[in-house]
Amino acid sequence: xxxxxxRVELLKKMWTEGQSASQIAKELGGVTRxxxxxxVHRLGLSNRSGGGGAxxxxxxxxxxxxxxxxxxxxxPAAQPAAKAAPEVEEEADDEPRTTSAAPAGAPSRKAIxxxxxxxxxxxxxxxxxxxxxxxxxxxxxxxxxxxxxxxTERTCKWPVGDPATEKFWFCGLPVQAGKPYCEAHVGVxxxxxxSRRDRRR
DNA sequence: CCCTGATTCGC
DNA sequence: GCGAATCAGG
Numbered sequence: 076x077x078x079x080x081x082r083v084e085l086l087k088k089m090w091t092e093g094q095s096a097s098q099i100a101k102e103l104g105g106v107t108r109x110x111x112x113x114x115v116h117r118l119g120l121s122n123r124s125g126g127g128g129a130x131x132x133x134x135x136x137x138x139x140x141x142x143x144x145x146x147x148x149x150x151p152a153a154q155p156a157a158k159a160a161p162e163v164e165e166e167a168d169d170e171p172r173t174t175s176a177a178p179a180g181a182p183s184r185k186a187i188x189x190x191x192x193x194x195x196x197x198x199x200x201x202x203x204x205x206x207x208x209x210x211x212x213x214x215x216x217x218x219x220x221x222x223x224x225x226x227t228e229r230t231c232k233w234p235v236g237d238p239a240t241e242k243f244w245f246c247g248l249p250v251q252a253g254k255p256y257c258e259a260h261v262g263v264x265x266x267x268x269x270s271r272r273d274r275r276r
Numbered sequence: 277c278c279c280t281g282a283t284t285c286g287c
Numbered sequence: 288g289c290g291a292a293t294c295a296g297g
Contacts, residue, residue: 096281112281112282116283251279
């Protein structure tokens with residue numbers, strides 16, 4: 076494959092959007108992430124900083140969102156299991172601030188947290204983008220439904236269901252580099268906080 | 277081990 | 288210019 080105009084444009088676009096080199100490579104096809112990175116450098120856009128003088132936030136690690144995939148604007152409906160969907164409102168901004176939010180599969184009871192496991196905080200009302208939620212709904216269907224003992228460093232530790240019930244499991248999908256959750260769950264766990272914090276304070 | 281981008285260097 | 292191999296980090 077060669078770097079045609081179109082391909083370069085897509086590359087630029089995706090890179091600018093903060094997509095990872097591997098994602099871009101995957102999208103383009105026929106090239107490796109190395110090729111993408113190499114091209115990026117040659118194009119001189121190694122730094123994704125916006126253009127302003129100030130150095131923009133480098134937070135480029137971990138892909139925030141999926142690619143341009145045809146996604147049905149399906150809205151998350153009711154959950155099968157005890158997966159309670161938190162309230163959603165407002166859309167999120169882009170700044171990947173890592174504001175911790177809580178898992179939604181919130182057991183009303185004291186969550187049984189595995190000792191030593193970096194499990195998430197308690198449930199609390201928070202804003203989660205509809206997209207993130209939709210994604211979660213999707214992936215939870217594919218969840219490996221692991222038990223506590225089956226969790227590993229690379230399995231999503233997002234709890235689903237009520238720990239007090241038999242219907243309880245951990246997502247178990249491959250985690251995002253570093254994070255304790257899979258991409259989808261990272262999406263709802265770490266929200267790009269942006270909405271105004273007016274809500275009675 | 278999975279992943280990320282950055283650099284090097286033969287082609 | 289290209290990109291695999293390598294490096295440096297999370």
